[in-house]
Amino acid sequence: MLSVVRQRKEVKTTEVSELFPEQEEHVKLGNAVPSGCTNGRLWKIVSFTFGGTVALCMGLLTSVYLATLHENDLWFSNIKEVEREISFRTECGLYYSYYKQMLQAPTLVQGFHGLIYDNKTESMRTINLLQRMNIYQEVFLSILYRVLPIQKYLEPVYFYIYTLFGLQAIYVTALYVTSWLLSGTWLSGLLAALWYVANRIDTTRVEFTIPLRENWALPFFAIQIAAVTYFLRPNLQPPSERLMLLAIFISTFLFSLTWQFNQFMMLMQALVLFVLDSLDMLPAVKATWLYGIQIASLLLVCILQFFNSMILGSLLISFNLSVLIARKLQRNLKTGSFLNRIGKLLLHLLIVLCFTLFLNNIIKKILNLKSDEHIFKFLKAKFGFGATRDFDANLYLCEEAFGLLPLNTFERLSETLLFYAYVFVLSITVIAALVVAFHKLSDPANQQSVSKMGKCIVDLKPETAYNVIHTILFGFLALSTMRMKYLWTSHMCVFASFGLCSPEIWELLLKSICIIRYSVPIAVLLYLCYKFWPGMMDELSELREFYDPDTVELMNWIKSNTPRKAVFAGSMQLLAGVKLCTGRTLTNHPHYEDSSLRERTKAVYQIYAKRSPEEVHALLRSFGTDYVILEDSICYERRHHRGCRLRDLLDIANGHTMDGPGENDPDLKPADHPRFCQEIKRNLPSYKAHFTRVFQNKTFHVYKLSKKK
Numbered sequence: 001m002l003s004v005v006r007q008r009k010e011v012k013t014t015e016v017s018e019l020f021p022e023q024e025e026h027v028k029l030g031n032a033v034p035s036g037c038t039n040g041r042l043w044k045i046v047s048f049t050f051g052g053t054v055a056l057c058m059g060l061l062t063s064v065y066l067a068t069l070h071e072n073d074l075w076f077s078n079i080k081e082v083e084r085e086i087s088f089r090t091e092c093g094l095y096y097s098y099y100k101q102m103l104q105a106p107t108l109v110q111g112f113h114g115l116i117y118d119n120k121t122e123s124m125r126t127i128n129l130l131q132r133m134n135i136y137q138e139v140f141l142s143i144l145y146r147v148l149p150i151q152k153y154l155e156p157v158y159f160y161i162y163t164l165f166g167l168q169a170i171y172v173t174a175l176y177v178t179s180w181l182l183s184g185t186w187l188s189g190l191l192a193a194l195w196y197v198a199n200r201i202d203t204t205r206v207e208f209t210i211p212l213r214e215n216w217a218l219p220f221f222a223i224q225i226a227a228v229t230y231f232l233r234p235n236l237q238p239p240s241e242r243l244m245l246l247a248i249f250i251s252t253f254l255f256s257l258t259w260q261f262n263q264f265m266m267l268m269q270a271l272v273l274f275v276l277d278s279l280d281m282l283p284a285v286k287a288t289w290l291y292g293i294q295i296a297s298l299l300l301v302c303i304l305q306f307f308n309s310m311i312l313g314s315l316l317i318s319f320n321l322s323v324l325i326a327r328k329l330q331r332n333l334k335t336g337s338f339l340n341r342i343g344k345l346l347l348h349l350l351i352v353l354c355f356t357l358f359l360n361n362i363i364k365k366i367l368n369l370k371s372d373e374h375i376f377k378f379l380k381a382k383f384g385f386g387a388t389r390d391f392d393a394n395l396y397l398c399e400e401a402f403g404l405l406p407l408n409t410f411e412r413l414s415e416t417l418l419f420y421a422y423v424f425v426l427s428i429t430v431i432a433a434l435v436v437a438f439h440k441l442s443d444p445a446n447q448q449s450v451s452k453m454g455k456c457i458v459d460l461k462p463e464t465a466y467n468v469i470h471t472i473l474f475g476f477l478a479l480s481t482m483r484m485k486y487l488w489t490s491h492m493c494v495f496a497s498f499g500l501c502s503p504e505i506w507e508l509l510l511k512s513i514c515i516i517r518y519s520v521p522i523a524v525l526l527y528l529c530y531k532f533w534p535g536m537m538d539e540l541s542e543l544r545e546f547y548d549p550d551t552v553e554l555m556n557w558i559k560s561n562t563p564r565k566a567v568f569a570g571s572m573q574l575l576a577g578v579k580l581c582t583g584r585t586l587t588n589h590p591h592y593e594d595s596s597l598r599e600r601t602k603a604v605y606q607i608y609a610k611r612s613p614e615e616v617h618a619l620l621r622s623f624g625t626d627y628v629i630l631e632d633s634i635c636y637e638r639r640h641h642r643g644c645r646l647r648d649l650l651d652i653a654n655g656h657t658m659d660g661p662g663e664n665d666p667d668l669k670p671a672d673h674p675r676f677c678q679e680i681k682r683n684l685p686s687y688k689a690h691f692t693r694v695f696q697n698k699t700f701h702v703y704k705l706s707k708k709k
Contacts, residue, residue, distance in 0.1 A: 051186025102142035217259035322355035398644035425499025610671035
C-alpha cells in the first residue's frame with residue numbers, strides 16, 4: 001500500500017499483527033490499540049477474530065443468496081430430472097454429463113476407463129476426456145459422492161451444485177481477505193464483499209451457469225491473489241514465506257487444473273510480474289519464485305492431462321522461460337543512469353519478446369500443435385489486423401461474450417458507487433506508481449533519494465504495486481472481451497474498497513484521516529444497504545419455474561424411440577444436452593479446443609448452409625450419423641444481425657452470397673442449391689431419398705438418415 005518511507009523493525013515471530021499489520025499512529029475502526037502492550041495485543045487478536053468471523057459469514061451468506069436465487073428462478077427442487085439436466089445449457093451440460101457418467105459406472109475403475117477411452121462424445125473416434133477437457137473436478141466430486149455416506153440424504157445433482165455455491169463462499173472470503181491485507185482493516189473486506197453482491201450481474205453468473213469452468217477456477221484464482229498479496233510484503237519471516245509459497249502453488253495448480261483458459265489468465269499475471277520486476281518495484285527473487293510456480297503448476301497439470309500439447313505450447317511457458325533467460329543475459333539491468341536504464345529496459349523487452357516467439361514457434365512445430373490456432377485467428381481479426389472468412393474465428397467474433405465490454409456495464413457499476421470509487425483510487429495509485437517508477441529508474445541505489453528527501457517521497461509497497469498493475473491489465477482484458485469481465489469486476493471490488501479504507505490514500509489528500517477514512521466507506525455501506533436491500537429481498541421472494549416443454553419432449557422421445565448406440569448430429573449447444581439427458585453418441589460438442597473437432601463441427605453445420613441433400617448426407621454419414629436434429633431458431637435466426645447469423649457465417653466460408661437485403665463481397669457467388677434446413681421441410685423426393693422425418697414439434701425437427709451413400 002502507499003506509505004511514507006519509514007524504517008520497520010524486524011520481528012522474530014509471526015503474529016496476528018504480521019498478517020494484518022496495524023498503523024498504530026492512526027485510530028482504526030475495530031482496530032484501535034489501547035495503551036499497554038498486553039492490552040494492545042489482546043485487542044488485535046479480538047479484532048482479527050471478529051474480522052475473520054465476518055469474512056466467513058459474508059462468504060456463507062453470499063453462497064446461500066446465490067443458491068436461493070437459483071432455486072427460485074427454476075424451482076429446481078420441484079422440476080423433473082430431465083428438466084434439471086436441460087437447465088445446464090450448452091457446455092455446462094457436457095461437463096455435468098461426465099459427473100453423471102462416473103456415478104452410473106459399476107465401479108470407479110470402469111468409470112475412469114470410460115473417460116480415458118470415450119467413444120460417445122465424438123462418433124467414430126475414441127478420445128481421452130481427461131486429456132482433452134478440464135473435468136478432474138467432476139471426477140473428484142463423483143468419487144466423493146460414492147465414498148461419503150450421503151446418498152440417502154442428498155441427490156447427486158444437489159451435491160454438485162452445492163459444491164459450486166460453496167466455492168462462491170470461498171471466493172468472496174478470499175476477496176474480503178485480499179482487501180483486508182491491502183488496507184489493514186476488515187471494514188475494507190466487508191465493503192468489498194457487499195460490492196461483489198450488489199454488483200452480482202457483473203461479478204458472477206454462477207446461479208445460471210453452474211458447471212461452467214470459470215465458476216470452478218475463479219475461487220482458486222482469488223485465493224492465489226490473496227496469497228501473492230501477502231507473499232510480496234517486505235520483511236516477511238521465512239516460515240510465512242514458505243507457507244505462502246505453498247498456498248500460491250496449490251491455488252495456482254487448482255486454478256490451472258479446472259479451466260482451459262488458465263494459461264491466458266496467468267500470462268496476464270506474468271506480465272504484471274514482468275513490469276514490476278523490470279521497474280525494480282518488486283524483489284527479483286520473489287518474482288522468480290512466482291514465475292517458477294506458474295511453470296511448475298502448468299507442467300503438473302500437463303502430466304495429469306496425459307501430456308496435453310496445448311499446455312506445452314502455451315505462451316505462458318515460453319514467456320516465463322524467456323524472462324528467466326533474458327535476466328541471465330542482462331545481469332546489470334537495474335544499474336546506470338536514467339537514459340541508460342531506459343535503453344536497457346527496451347533491449348530487455350525486445351529480447352524477451354523475441355525469445356518468447358522463437359520458443360513458442362519451435363515448441364508448436366515440434367508438437368505439430370494446432371489446438372489454439374483459432375484463438376489467434378480470432379484475436380488477429382478482432383484487433384483489426386485484417387478481415388477473415390475463417391468460420392471458427394467469425395464464430396467467436398459474432399458472439400456477444402467475446403465482444404467489447406458494453407457501456408451499460410459502467411452505468412450499473414456506477415449505481416453502486418463502485419466505479420466512482422475505483423476510478424478515484426486508481427487515479428491516485430497510478431500517479432504514485434509513476435512517481436515511484438521514475439525515482440527507481442532515476443536512482444538505481446534508491447537509498448540516496450530516501451536520505452535526501454526523507455518523508456517527501458511516496459513509496460508504493462510491492463503488494464499494492466502488484467494489485468495496481470493487475471487491475472489495469474485485467475481491465476484492458478475485460479474491456480476487449482466481455483466474457484473476461486468477471487476477472488476484473490471482482491478485483492475492482494477489492495481495489496476500490498482497499499483505497500477507501502487505506503490511511504495512506506487519504507494521507508495524500510487530507511490530514512483529518514481519523515474521521516474521513518471511515519466516514520466514507522461507512523457512508524457507502526449505508527448507501528448500498530438502503531438502495532439494494534429492498535431489491536435483494538424482492539429477488540429472494542420472487543418465485544419462477546423452469547419451462548422448456550419442446551426440449552423436454554425431444555429428450556424423452558430420443559430416450560424412448562432411438563437405439564442407445566444411435567449417433568446424433570446437430571448444433572454443439574443442443575448436443576451437449578443430448579449427451580447429458582440421453583447418453584447417445586454425438587458427432588460434435590461445445591468443447592472447441594481441438595482442430596479436428598472444429599473441422600468436424602463446420603462439416604456438420606452444413607445442414608444450415610446452401611448444400612445439396614446428397615452432399616449433406618455424405619458429410620453426416622462420414623461421421624456415422626444416424627439422426628440429425630434441425631432447430632428453427634438457427635435456421636431462421638434473428639438474434640444476430642446480418643453477417644453474424646450462423647447461416648451467414650457458413651455462406652461466407654463456402655463462398656456463397658448471404659440471404660436478405662444488404663451488400664455482399666464481390667467474389668461471393670450465388671449458391672447452386674437452396675438452404676438445406678429450409679428445403680428439407682418440403683419433403684421433396686431428392687430429400688426423402690436420404691432423410692426421413694421421425695419427430696417434430698414447434699422447435700425441433702429430427703430426421704433419420706438412410707444407410708445408403
